[in-house]
Amino acid sequence: MSTARDPASVPPDTVIADTRRWLERAVIGLNLCPFAKAPHAKGQIHYAVCEGDDRQALLTMLRAELQALADASPDERETTLLIAPRGFDDFLDFNDLLDEADAVVTALDLDGTLQVAPFHPRFQFAGTDEDDITNATNRAPYPTLHLIREESIDRAVEAFPEAEAIYEANMATLEKLGHEGWAALGVGPSTEAQ
Template sequence: MRSVRLVVAASAHGLLYRSSRRVASRVYSHSDAACPVKSTRKWIRDVVVGLNLCPWAGAPLQHGDLRIVESTTTDALECARREFDAVVATENATVAIAISDACAFEDYLDLVDAVDDAIDSAGHRGAIQLATFHPAYQFGDAPEDAASHWTNRSPFPVLHLLREADVERALESKDGHDVWRRNVAAVEALGAENMERRVRDCLT
């Protein structure tokens, strides 16, 4: 199997997103009536920003610079390609692509590889960062039931495109210091059951 190359935001500042592993994870069972866009926005507001898991998410959400678009697994790569230029051109621009259909974690990781390759092909390496979230996200160096997986678990599979310059600026701030370890500590303090409930409550 190919190795998964998850883009690490401003890697010189420390690890934010660790490599995931390909496992036979259960796909999070979401309601067919739930809206991917509304659920993802509520998750970003209530979980990501609400728990301060991402120092650069609050401002785009507050100022209307965050766009959430819905896509199927089949169309997600082309959807991402269409968004590259707009993300690069606009300060604080960020786009979350919420995948509406059941996308198993294994298939999602293939899609992540494809989008990451497309960033290179479009000449946007160093300008765009790819952050990855999935209902069954599993880190390769943690037990299957570890609470830390919930730092990257979302109501629907999400491909999040961010401007690298905005990420680096946030990382240089006080809130951006040691993001990954702080996030793990926060979700471990809440516990896996608590985090699962919070994410489930975002389905709307």
């Protein structure tokens, strides 16, 4: 019997704690993103929870969070994780939202300044089976939009010009870890027995 809570009943502070645990144990702990550790250690990651359960609520909050990130000093806020625990269970529907998210970036005249990347509990790369462990590189406990500064990406590429090597290393890490190892990380939504 599963003890996972219904996402609609999970309070925002728990959603953030779950996301932070995923970031620490999976993204940083498995070194899936070698650029995540520094902003996390410096407290430069902003977590925002959209309590609405539809596209318009998320897009409205995305607009506000993009503008807030653009207006903030990178020393204070390097990146934002906008988490949407309600209403986006279907990965393909959530993925379809990305065109609208990109349109918001364009409407705010932030092309070339900020970009949006998706994470989802059921993330699936094109051409993979749903249960392929390599999909876990983009699996977060809740549907999440990662708001990223283009300057940060440029610095990362300069520091690590062989970006495809990160992807390949991630695939190897997850294949070695396997489903049981991923489950043992405890990076899903909160459960009563975590």
